[in-house]
Amino acid sequence: MAADLLTIASSGARAAKAALDVTANNISNASSEGYVRRSVSVAELASNSVGSAPTAINLAGVRVTGVVRNADLFRQSEVRRTGADAARADAEVQGLENIESAVEQTGAYESIVNFEGALQQLLSDPTDTSLRASVMEQGRNLAETLNVSSSSLDAVRDGLQFEAQDGVDNVNLLSAELAKVNLRLTRASDASSDQTTLLDRRDSLLEQLSQKVGISTSFGTNGVVSVKLGNSAGPALVTGGSSGTLSMTAAADGTVSFALDGTAATLSSGSLAGKTQALTELATTRGKLDQIAASVIDAVNTAQASGVDLQGNPGQPLFSGTSAADIAMVASSSSAIATAPAGSGANSRDASNITAMQNALANADPAGAMNTLLFDISSAVAGRSVTRDALDSVASTAKIALQAQAGVDLDHEAVNLVRYQQAFQASGRVMQVASDIFDSILSIR
Secondary structure, rough: OHHHHHHHHHHHHHHHHHHHHHHHHHHHHOOHHHHHHOEEEEEEEEOOOOOOOOOOOOOOOOOEEEEEOOOHHHHHHHHHHHHHHHHHHHHHHHHHHHHHHHHHHHOOOHHHHHOOOOOOOOOOOOOOOHHHHHHHHHHHHHHHHHHHHHHHHHHHHHHHHHHHHHHHHHHHHHHHHHHHHHHHHOOOOOOHHHHHHHHHHHHHHHHHHHHHOOOOEEEOOOEEEEEEEEEOOOOOOEEEEEEEEEEEOOOOOOOEEEEOOEEEEEEOOHHHHHHHHHHHHHHHHHHHHHHHHHHHHHHHHHHHHHOHHHHHHOOOEEEOOOOOOOEEOOOOHHHHHOOOEOOOOOOOOOOHHHHHHHHHHHHHHHHHHHHHHHHHHHHHHHHHHHHHHHHHHHHHHHHHHHHHHHHHHHHHHHHHHHHHHHHHHHHHHHHHHHHHHHHHHHOOO
């Protein structure tokens, strides 16, 4: 009896000490990013009953079977999925906001309106040098403003492409690290503390990876994870101890595409997908801006060719270029404005050609096109912001649910400290009782 008590009590003390160690580790890592709460798994220690009577009491205590991570694969998957969607929406909105600023803050719309207004004023006296100078100045300001808008869009494009390339590099680093963790997991003992640490690292890498690209995962019995881009039918990014290489290619219009080990890959979520969408929107915006610049150049220069300048010479182009990036005022003197129709003499007060120029601009409607462009961008920002906020809320809810299940609750751990301390003390008391019984038996004469 005394020997049995000692065995049972010592096993209980060892189990209680292991539980205390795990509880202390939980408390110390309560603020550690990616740490999943641990608990000790125990099982009854079966005694060898061979040769014992059928009714004999055979008790042997308890044994620690391992350290258990309180992780929920479904909730972790939800955090990755919702986080990827939120990251895509956030990256897209940031890119759209930068596009909006690049076009709106340069005052392109106002410059077009001011140029058209200067032409309207010139109708009152086509020979007035100050009015002519005003048209030239507003035309020059229009060209320079469109140049700045184009340069600003270039800066936004370069920034998005740099961030996208940095994201690609991070994906490759994370996937390579995940492959290394897979290799270590194949060598780790089941339910060991080393394995639980590796599993924490694995899950942290998966969450970081999902912020960059949408992924689907499948897990082996030893915790090894296989990762595919997008859904389960997507190309393999990580398989066992090997990882693929993601690459990015930029097109002439600034949009980007991706390939995994040379095979084209489509990204539908994650921050890289959001930047891709923003770059696509930027290319569309640039195309519309170039069309506006081209319509101004064509309308003004065509009207110029149909009239004569202040000296009675055939009208020459006021603008050069074909897009917002290269539009420029090429006329050096205000007298170059062809206000009179062809065949008119010098200093003609006939302003019919200016009227024709205004009509051409009205038909092209660059101010209306610019206003529509700004409205479209603002509407896109507003609409996508609503979507982003909704996705952020969903992602936040998923994280809270996971944290409640897998995170460390200090109040709960404090209760466990008392519980396991009492269990340890009780086991010690049992050993003391066993010793007293053994001593009592030995003292009988």
